[in-house]
Amino acid sequence: MGKHNSYYIFETFLLGIGFFAIYIYSPHVVIETLLIAFLLVCYSGMGILHHYKEHDIHAKIVLEYILISCLVLSIFMLLKSGIV
Numbered sequence: 822m823g824k825h826n827s828y829y830i831f832e833t834f835l836l837g838i839g840f841f842a843i844y845i846y847s848p849h850v851v852i853e854t855l856l857i858a859f860l861l862v863c864y865s866g867m868g869i870l871h872h873y874k875e876h877d878i879h880a881k882i883v884l885e886y887i888l889i890s891c892l893v894l895s896i897f898m899l900l901k902s903g904i905v
Contacts, residue, residue, distance in 0.1 A: 825871075832867055836860065850901055857897055861890035 839860040846852040865886040872878040 828867075828871060832864075835863060835867075839863075854894075854898065854901070858894060861894055865890050 839856060843853055843856050843860075846856060868886045869878065869883055872882050
């Protein structure tokens with residue numbers, strides 16, 4: 822973890838604040854969905870930026886971040902809709 826400490830601390834802080842905001846706004850489905858979408862964009866962006874800075878970015882990595890984010894958002898929306 823050595824040289825990436827600040828990256829991991831910032832990511833943990835961002836996700837912690839985001840999850841707290843989602844908890845606070847949980848009665849408001851639209852705001853909650855927007856917060857989750859924003860967090861997923863930040864997560865994907867930070868991951869892609871991290872790989873770019875490490876010079877090991879490939880199309881496969883970018884696609885993986887995008888697909889994982891879409892999967893998480895889809896699961897959230899299905900759970901909130903009451904279908905599942």
